[in-house]
Amino acid sequence: MAGTSLFDLGATGVERILETAQSVLETGFSTIVKHMHTLRVVGTFLHNAPPYERAVAQATAARLYSSHVDLSIHRDYALSDAEILSEITMASSATDLLLTSYTDPQTFGDGRRLTEKLPSVVSTPMISLADDIYGSQAALAELASVRRHLDRIEGRRIVICWGFGSRFVLPRTPHSLLILGAMLGAEMRVAAPPGFSLVRRAVREARKRAKTTSVVIEEIDSFEGAFEDA
Known part of the structure; x- marks a missing residue:
């Protein structure tokens, strides 16, 4: 069967997924089970x-x-x-x-x-x-939490902090979170130490799929001050 990337669903498709997730959280699985x-x-x-x-x-x-x-x-x-x-x-x-x-x-x-x-x-x-490149389901869970607490994602500033810990893990969730957040119109900031920036293909994909050309995608290499205006 033909495959469809989550990113190809566009902002409208991703919003529908987040709305369904919110409905499941509010009503339990009973509503979705019948379908x-x-x-x-x-x-x-x-x-x-x-x-x-x-x-x-x-x-x-x-x-x-x-x-x-x-x-x-x-x-x-x-x-x-x-x-x-x-x-x-x-x-x-x-x-x-x-x-x-x-x-x-x-x-x-x-x-x-x-x-x-x-x-x-x-x-x-x-x-x-x-x-090993993308972790979109985990990223959707993160965005569902943001949406639930802040009501909307568009226009918000989301900071992705990665690489400052003592244990190295693949940045697959940050990659997906960066792309999906930009698709939904959020301003995205990636804070990562020197030498630990996200894979360039993920950053290019985020810029290409951003909801509007005015969406800001920023990369910094310092933990200090990364969250001040988020």
């Missing part, structure tokens, strides 16, 4: 994913009264992309929805490339939770 009666089996295809992603997928499937099956490939040896795609194609045909999170930190970018290939070979609807 999901065909969602009987949810499959997950996870590779190097944080444990919470599996737990969240299982909990969500349970709240939707759906069964959850783990389609992750567990091998003691590496598989080629063709072998991975072949296995997941066969397994996913038994599901109604496929959730993926594929990260390969040793070959930065390969997880994204594999994720982009999946929609063309699987026959079931698919949602990418994350890969």
Whole structure:
């Protein structure tokens, strides 16, 4: 089936997702469950994913009264992309929805490339939770919280602080948050120490997809003062 990037949905599509998330928070899952009666089996295809992603997928499937099956490939040896795609194609045909999170930190970018290939070979609807470049589902959760507390995102100034901690993680959520925030019309500021700036392709994507040409995307290398006017 053909794939559609979350970014391709545009500001209107992303706003609808955030509105649906707000409705679920306010009314529980009862409202959405009646529209999901065909969602009987949810499959997950996870590779190097944080444990919470599996737990969240299982909990969500349970709240939707759906069964959850783990389609992750567990091998003691590496598989080629063709072998991975072949296995997941066969397994996913038994599901109604496929959730993926594929990260390969040793070959930065390969997880994204594999994720982009999946929609063309699987026959079931698919949602990418994350890969090694983008973490859009986590970014949507962050923006849903901003929207809930500030009422709107457009015109707000959002600061992304990354790289100042003692533990290095892939900046996939900051990448998606930067792009989605700009799409929704927020002024975006990225605070990261020297040498830890976000991947240039993500910054270019944010500038390209910004809601208007007046949307400000700023990068600074100091933690001090980063939040003063946010």
